[in-house]
Amino acid sequence: MSERPLHRLLLDWYDAHRREMPWRGHPDPYAVWVSEIMLQQTQVDTVRGYFTRFLSSFPTVGALAAAPQEAVLKAWEGLGYYSRARNLHQAAQQVLASGGALPRTAAAWSALPGVGAYTAAAIASICHGEAVPVVDGNVARVFARMLAWPDDFRKPAARDRLAAWLQPHVAASRRPGDFNQAMMDLGATLCTPRQPACDACPLHRACIARQTDRQGLFPYRPAQRARPLRITAVAVVRDPLGRTLFIRRPSDGLLGGLWELPSATLSDAAPAPRAAAQALRAQTGLALSAAVARGTVTHAFTHFKLLSHVFAARLRQAAVPPAYVFATPSELPLTTASRRALALCAPARAHPPGGKRAPTRSSSSARPGTVSTGQGNPRRNVAP
Numbered sequence: 001m002s003e004r005p006l007h008r009l010l011l012d013w014y015d016a017h018r019r020e021m022p023w024r025g026h027p028d029p030y031a032v033w034v035s036e037i038m039l040q041q042t043q044v045d046t047v048r049g050y051f052t053r054f055l056s057s058f059p060t061v062g063a064l065a066a067a068p069q070e071a072v073l074k075a076w077e078g079l080g081y082y083s084r085a086r087n088l089h090q091a092a093q094q095v096l097a098s099g100g101a102l103p104r105t106a107a108a109w110s111a112l113p114g115v116g117a118y119t120a121a122a123i124a125s126i127c128h129g130e131a132v133p134v135v136d137g138n139v140a141r142v143f144a145r146m147l148a149w150p151d152d153f154r155k156p157a158a159r160d161r162l163a164a165w166l167q168p169h170v171a172a173s174r175r176p177g178d179f180n181q182a183m184m185d186l187g188a189t190l191c192t193p194r195q196p197a198c199d200a201c202p203l204h205r206a207c208i209a210r211q212t213d214r215q216g217l218f219p220y221r222p223a224q225r226a227r228p229l230r231i232t233a234v235a236v237v238r239d240p241l242g243r244t245l246f247i248r249r250p251s252d253g254l255l256g257g258l259w260e261l262p263s264a265t266l267s268d269a270a271p272a273p274r275a276a277a278q279a280l281r282a283q284t285g286l287a288l289s290a291a292v293a294r295g296t297v298t299h300a301f302t303h304f305k306l307l308s309h310v311f312a313a314r315l316r317q318a319a320v321p322p323a324y325v326f327a328t329p330s331e332l333p334l335t336t337a338s339r340r341a342l343a344l345c346a347p348a349r350a351h352p353p354g355g356k357r358a359p360t361r362s363s364s365s366a367r368p369g370t371v372s373t374g375q376g377n378p379r380r381n382v383a384p
Helices: 006-017 029-039 044-057 061-066 069-076 083-097 106-110 117-128 137-147 156-173 176-189 273-284 336-344
Strands: 229-237 244-248 263-266 288-300 305-315 324-327 369-374
Touching: 006 156, 006 176, 029 044, 029 083, 029 117, 044 069, 061 083, 069 083, 106 117, 117 156, 117 176, 137 156, 137 176, 156 176, 229 244, 229 273, 229 288, 229 336, 263 273, 273 288, 273 305, 288 336, 305 336
Parallel strands: 229 305, 288 369
Antiparallel strands: 229 263, 244 324, 288 305
16 A cells, blocks of 8 residues: 555645535535435435435424425435425424534434434535545445455445444545545545456555456345335326316335325236226225326336336216325325326327327327336446
8 A cells, every 4th residue: 555644645636626516515413414415315416406406495493493304305305315305394493492502412413313323424515524434336446346245335334344344444535524525435436346446446456356357246235035026006087177186195114204196006017908997996985987098107126116007097986085185296295106107197298380189199090108217326427
């Protein structure tokens, strides 16, 4: 290894190559907290716009605590992993109930809902200079390669081992926040999962994986089992005013508190409209007619894949069950799959000049569409 200490190599590189982000250098720990929660499992470029809009809507921890949960979820719509938004809202209320002062140490931050060891260390080091190292996917990849550790860093024991190894280095840096951000930036920009830019890395001389040409073997990840497929029928039902029928998901659990289109579980991967309508009536209590297939939407969750067959339909009943409401999509926080399903049933566009009808997904001549969505975006641009 170079005669220069690890922290000096990292900080010199960071001073020259640090990424500009709207939350860096921000004087308000609340803003850093919001950014760190958003950055969990989400790409930096995606977070930029959400961060700015979220702070505009909820500029202080008090404003966030006072907001209705549905308003918070609406501001989070499309960002995914909605338990983060619910926990952030709950934590803000907890802070306000305790006097309104934000924590200053990693241990105190960890006591808040949704704040794990990584997030607590990031906020405490960046905002308050606490010498506590962060270990996320980017950091684990950098040092799994440099040290050639065969650990599975998805497990707490491996992350704790690396944190203990990093502790004296972050303490020696005298700039804990910058040291931690340097490690994350290095993993996000140079020490990437595939084709790492080793020649530009400030740690390349110490990297055992580079010396032995084994970068692709670290960090170790055992083979993953295939995710099961769930199949549903989804109904897009509109009233004479053009509003759409929605139902709210339970407040706890997957996508808790969000609104979605009526749906029913299917066993057939290619259901006929009549079979889908029957399943919807049996499972939702909605009697539908004139169901027309509009295409499919696929969505990847952590533990399963969802395939939804989308049908435009009309109600055969005068009233809907109490749990359902007619509303416009802009009024409610919707699941991503529901927003994509609505896109397949968008109203036909007006005829262009010349009298010819513009092709749309919802026209009878159009082929059914297929939309894919995913929730497993890598944190800070890259995956471990």
